[in-house]
Amino acid sequence: MTKAITVSGLHKSFGRTHALDGLDLDVETGEVHGFLGPNGAGKSTTIRVLLGLLRADSGGAQVLGRDPWADAVEVHRRIAYVPGDVTLWRNLSGGEVIDLYGRLRGGLDKGRRAELIERFELDPTKKGRTYSKGNRQKVALVAAFASDVDLLILDEPTSGLDPLMEEVFQRCVEEERERGRTVLLSSHILSEVEELCDRVSIIRKGRTVESGSLADLRHLTRTNVTAELAGPPNGLSHLPGVHDLDVQGMRVRLQVDTDKLDAVLRSLSESGVRSLTSTPPTLEELFLRHYQDDVPEEVAAR
Amino acid sequence: MTATAFGVRPAGSRQLAGTATLLRFALRRDRLMIPVWVGVNALMILSMPNTLENLYASPADRANLVQDTAANASFRALIGPVFDDSIGALTAWRVGVYAGALAAVLSMLLVVRHTRDEEESGRQELVASGMVGRRASLTAALLTAVVANAVLALLVTAGLAGQGTAGALALGLGLAGVGMVFATLAAIVAQFTESARLARGLTAGLVGAAFVLRAAGDSASDDGSSVLTWVSPLGWLENLRPFAGERWWVLLLFAGAALVQGAVAYELAGRRDVGMSFLPARPGPATGRLGTAAALAWRLQRGSVLGWSIGFFLAGVVYGGLTDGVADLVGDNDNAREIFERMGGQAGLTDAFLASMVGMLGLIAALYVVASVLRLHGEETSGRAEPLLANAVGRLRWASGHLTIAFGGSALIMLLAGLGFAVGYGKEVGPILGACLVQLPAVWVVGGLAVLLYGVLPRAAMGAWGVAGAVLLIGWVGPALDAPQAVLDLSPFGHLPKLPGGGMEWGAVLVLLVLAVGLAAAGLVGLRRRDMTS
Numbered sequence: 001m002t003k004a005i006t007v008s009g010l011h012k013s014f015g016r017t018h019a020l021d022g023l024d025l026d027v028e029t030g031e032v033h034g035f036l037g038p039n040g041a042g043k044s045t046t047i048r049v050l051l052g053l054l055r056a057d058s059g060g061a062q063v064l065g066r067d068p069w070a071d072a073v074e075v076h077r078r079i080a081y082v083p084g085d086v087t088l089w090r091n092l093s094g095g096e097v098i099d100l101y102g103r104l105r106g107g108l109d110k111g112r113r114a115e116l117i118e119r120f121e122l123d124p125t126k127k128g129r130t131y132s133k134g135n136r137q138k139v140a141l142v143a144a145f146a147s148d149v150d151l152l153i154l155d156e157p158t159s160g161l162d163p164l165m166e167e168v169f170q171r172c173v174e175e176e177r178e179r180g181r182t183v184l185l186s187s188h189i190l191s192e193v194e195e196l197c198d199r200v201s202i203i204r205k206g207r208t209v210e211s212g213s214l215a216d217l218r219h220l221t222r223t224n225v226t227a228e229l230a231g232p233p234n235g236l237s238h239l240p241g242v243h244d245l246d247v248q249g250m251r252v253r254l255q256v257d258t259d260k261l262d263a264v265l266r267s268l269s270e271s272g273v274r275s276l277t278s279t280p281p282t283l284e285e286l287f288l289r290h291y292q293d294d295v296p297e298e299v300a301a302r
Numbered sequence: 303m304t305a306t307a308f309g310v311r312p313a314g315s316r317q318l319a320g321t322a323t324l325l326r327f328a329l330r331r332d333r334l335m336i337p338v339w340v341g342v343n344a345l346m347i348l349s350m351p352n353t354l355e356n357l358y359a360s361p362a363d364r365a366n367l368v369q370d371t372a373a374n375a376s377f378r379a380l381i382g383p384v385f386d387d388s389i390g391a392l393t394a395w396r397v398g399v400y401a402g403a404l405a406a407v408l409s410m411l412l413v414v415r416h417t418r419d420e421e422e423s424g425r426q427e428l429v430a431s432g433m434v435g436r437r438a439s440l441t442a443a444l445l446t447a448v449v450a451n452a453v454l455a456l457l458v459t460a461g462l463a464g465q466g467t468a469g470a471l472a473l474g475l476g477l478a479g480v481g482m483v484f485a486t487l488a489a490i491v492a493q494f495t496e497s498a499r500l501a502r503g504l505t506a507g508l509v510g511a512a513f514v515l516r517a518a519g520d521s522a523s524d525d526g527s528s529v530l531t532w533v534s535p536l537g538w539l540e541n542l543r544p545f546a547g548e549r550w551w552v553l554l555l556f557a558g559a560a561l562v563q564g565a566v567a568y569e570l571a572g573r574r575d576v577g578m579s580f581l582p583a584r585p586g587p588a589t590g591r592l593g594t595a596a597a598l599a600w601r602l603q604r605g606s607v608l609g610w611s612i613g614f615f616l617a618g619v620v621y622g623g624l625t626d627g628v629a630d631l632v633g634d635n636d637n638a639r640e641i642f643e644r645m646g647g648q649a650g651l652t653d654a655f656l657a658s659m660v661g662m663l664g665l666i667a668a669l670y671v672v673a674s675v676l677r678l679h680g681e682e683t684s685g686r687a688e689p690l691l692a693n694a695v696g697r698l699r700w701a702s703g704h705l706t707i708a709f710g711g712s713a714l715i716m717l718l719a720g721l722g723f724a725v726g727y728g729k730e731v732g733p734i735l736g737a738c739l740v741q742l743p744a745v746w747v748v749g750g751l752a753v754l755l756y757g758v759l760p761r762a763a764m765g766a767w768g769v770a771g772a773v774l775l776i777g778w779v780g781p782a783l784d785a786p787q788a789v790l791d792l793s794p795f796g797h798l799p800k801l802p803g804g805g806m807e808w809g810a811v812l813v814l815l816v817l818a819v820g821l822a823a824a825g826l827v828g829l830r831r832r833d834m835t836s
């Protein structure tokens with residue numbers, strides 16, 4: 001597979017603030033890639049480098065095989081971008097903006113435009129200033145999804161959308177994937193990312209701390225295990241990779257590094273298992289692990 | 303729209319609930335804007351007696367000045383009639399109209415900023431949801447203007463008291479009066495538009511109209527008695543006659559106008575919903591024809607280009623219509639006639655008048671070009687440029703759309719001013735058109751500086767207004783005060799040939815053109831290389 005986006009060792013400073021500190025990002029062609037990180041981690045800065053709006057201090061970035069700074073216009077012909085906070089021209093109608101953006105990209109699919117306006121329940125005749133926050137987002141989303149492009153860059157695109165519209169948005173992203181387009185989705189809504197994304201990159205303080213498929217990432221973290229045993233547990237605390245062990249009589253709760261799960265299960269079955277629940281870590285847990293400052297920073301294998 | 307459908311109005315006292323808090327908040331937001339505007343205005347006024355004393359040391363000098371200027375209709379149109387040769391009276395004459403216009407513009411900006419701007423941005427909703435009465439916002443906005451104008455009146459009264467307490471008080475109160483008349487006028491206009499930009503544009507147009515009316519009236523009459531002068535609040539200011547036998551009753555005109563306009567504004571505000579207006583926006587087309595960044599730029603700027611075009615054409619017609627009268631009026635004064643005959647007789651006189659009028663329009667066109675260039679800055683800081691530039695639109699192409707309108711538009715409005723002169727005056731059509739167009743290299747140098755600031759130092763882009771303001775100040779006030787040549791040379795307009803009448807100087811014009819192109823090009827290079835801000 002070819003890469004839609006490759007970023008390596010990206011640095012960008014604003015005065016004394018290091019917004020990006022050696023960030024890496026790989027997005028395969030045709031995948032939906034989740035881009036996660038706390039506020040101020042550098043997500044939007046990265047995206048604006050990818051759009052050629054900011055110039056990186058050092059490091060490499062390629063979008064659709066080109067340099068986004070030098071070949072901005074050529075790259076943009078094949079890109080649709082939705083910012084997290086869409087501002088519109090006060091005296092232009094939503095329909096005018098959608099068509100303008102379409103023409104300034106690779107073109108607009110008229111049928112799809114009409115269909116999307118219907119699905120998003122957008123009134124395209126209203127003027128920019130009269131749209132609510134959610135409706136302004138819809139204008140940009142319709143323009144992006146109806147455009148004839150190869151790569152969609154969505155920066156927290158669903159802020160202000162109601163749950164029904166959020167659902168429509170998710171269907172649209174899935175359709176984009178089915179049509180073979182690549183999507184970079186920066187988001188804070190973890191259920192959305194979990195639902196949509198093939199792979200995710202988690203960044204923190206301007207660098208990538210995790211990257212891979214959700215299954216890969218889960219593998220790198222801990223599984224929660226709760227068991228009712230027939231006899232007292234034996235030797236669990238000595239097993240490698242076991243954390244937060246809590247034994248109450250025959251009842252055991254623990255967390256285990258997912259790649260050490262096997263040994264734990266064997267030890268449990270020696271005592272005789274009456275019931276067992278094992279839950280994979282949620283994305284939220286993955287996320288929190290990297291967000292909380294007290295967790296020591298570790299760069300996982302990519 | 304029908305807010306009064308239920309006929310329910312909150313009890314009187316509660317309508318003003320929260321006004322004091324809002325006023326303090328407004329003053330805090332304007333803690334820089336008000337002191338700078340009022341300070342600059344006061345400085346301009348208070349430095350005048352000293353300057354005049356240096357220039358016209360003896361009473362005889364001042365008497366000559368009065369005689370010359372009283373006879374010169376073009377001077378009267380620009381500055382107003384002189385009523386006495388005391389330093390105080392000359393100060394009031396020299397600065398009155400401009401200080402009044404400045405007070406009017408500040409008051410207008412303040413009121414629109416705290417009323418329509420707040421509603422347009424949606425902040426007003428948040429404020430109105432608090433313990434805030436229906437009339438509190440408008441009241442706080444008007445009180446903010448009252449504070450700014452009161453400070454100006456106080457500074458002027460105290461600063462000029464040495465020239466005569468009564469005159470100083472009259473000038474101070476008159477300036478504040480002009481301010482409040484336009485503050486309440488802006489409050490009315492803000493009820494009609496949904497856009498603060500349009501409210502500002504319309505009110506600025508009214509300030510301009512007041513200036514033109516007074517200028518027309520004063521050129522026709524040398525004692526401010528023309529009806530046209532009495533229609534304009536700026537004319538009331540001169541008719542108050544500070545330091546020249548004050549007519550205190552004129553202050554009643556200011557008070558009356560402000561009270562009536564204020565009452566109208568309150569009445570209108572009470573009849574509409576928050577955020578709505580009496581001229582609501584109509585729905586737009588469901589599909590658009592805009593397909594390029596240049597078309598978008600034109601769409602965004604066409605309204606302002608139209609407004610400036612109408613204004614410049616009308617100004618040309620009005621000043622063109624005055625031109626013949628200038629020579630006639632001067633003809634009555636032996637002393638002045640002698641001077642002007644030495645200058646080239648009647649032809650020389652009308653040429654001098656035309657040259658000064660065209661020059662003034664050129665200076666004002668510099669404001670247009672700055673406003674138009676800075677639309678780029680507005681688009682960028684508002685976040686609208688970012689998604690636009692994420693399309694297949696290069697920065698230079700995006701910028702060139704707006705810059706074509708900025709530079710081409712300034713050519714258009716100067717051309718229209720020239721056509722206006724042709725309509726109003728009817729003679730010398732070619733030379734006057736040439737005089738209008740010869741202003742353009744200087745206008746474009748100011749525009750080029752604006753592009754440079756925006757492209758290279760986006761944070762200082764607003765400094766382009768400072769450049770335009772300085773050029774305006776040098777052009778208007780400099781020559782009349784015999785400012786040193788080094789200062790006059792700072793303005794590109796100082797290097798233009800004096801047309802019609804003078805000889806064409808291609809050298810200076812070409813140098814200015816090259817300079818303008820160089821500045822703009824450097825700005826565009828900077829824009830292409832820098833980060834876009836958000």
